[in-house]
Amino acid sequence: MQDDLPQRSALNDLMRECFRLNRSLLDVSQRLTEGTPLTGAQWGVLTAIASGHGDEEPGTVAETARRMGLARQSVQRVTDVLAANGLVEYLPNPGDKRAKSVAVTPAGRAWLTELEQRQLAWVSDLVGQHSGAEIDTALQLIKEVRARISRQIAEDRLDELSA
Amino acid sequence: MQDDLPQRSALNDLMRECFRLNRSLLDVSQRLTEGTPLTGAQWGVLTAIASGHGDEEPGTVAETARRMGLARQSVQRVTDVLAANGLVEYLPNPGDKRAKSVAVTPAGRAWLTELEQRQLAWVSDLVGQHSGAEIDTALQLIKEVRARISRQIAEDRLDELSA
């Protein structure tokens, strides 16, 4: 395949590597949550729930889903499991009869801090000799690539509507 | 949370962003395969099958799985679908009575070149003003982070064995 565009192959590699990194990260989150009542996905959702409210009142499932960029239903399913395991609690929401509030229980909060410890240790072990600036540079590039993709997708959606 | 380690938060962001990029990429592969008989995952597997044999003979499912870093069973399922849709063919393997050889059919090859075109167009549209060097730098960092994670995981596996 001729390569008029040297960036093409580079970006291709970047994408492939990103897929692999993603799988590695999933692996890690699974390992970090070993011995806890949480899975990787549950950890993520629980974190999102806990860090959701700068305000006093706990948020709803739909809010959490929006913040995570996931489908409502996915987060709902996980949250139900969290509730069943006592890490989270559904509270009646005076403001909306449908959307119950989701509050992290003391048990949930305890596991969160435990996992934060583990993650801190893991990251410390991982960063190696890379400087913060170096990481930031890569982060910026990825962020922009992703943003451009999102924009592309959004435009495509509009195209479809007008088609 | 106190931040003794400035890289911690940066790396954390990098991970989060990688998750999001991953989902965006899945989205894109879904879009690129729209109107073809392939899904994103099937495209990936088909590509791996096609690019597998520098040698003459087509490879087996297990080989493809290893090359992709996926579980045997996952690739098997997808390959079965490809075969059912006539994009791939199982051939008797004289060397191994269990593992049939997998060959890409002309139809499969045709869709592969079509998708290669689409991908090329997409990437050209995407690279924007980033230089190849810039992308390479990010790629190197991610590669190394992932490699270190893999090493970590491998060590953990050994620890478990010796424990």
Added chain:
DNA sequence: GACTAATTGACAGCATACTGACATAATAGT
């Protein structure tokens, strides 16, 4: 106040990837 949007939860179904367990075939070690 009544009608229409949009939001939300609940349920069902699909795609992708994983693990575990099993039988069979191939390979190594003795």
Added chain:
DNA sequence: ACTATTATGTCAGTATGCTGTCAATTAGTC
């Protein structure tokens, strides 16, 4: 040559995400 280990395919079950649909609630508009 016989046995033990490994490789492979197959079947079953799980986790995580998605979409689509429906009824109920909420919010917005006239």
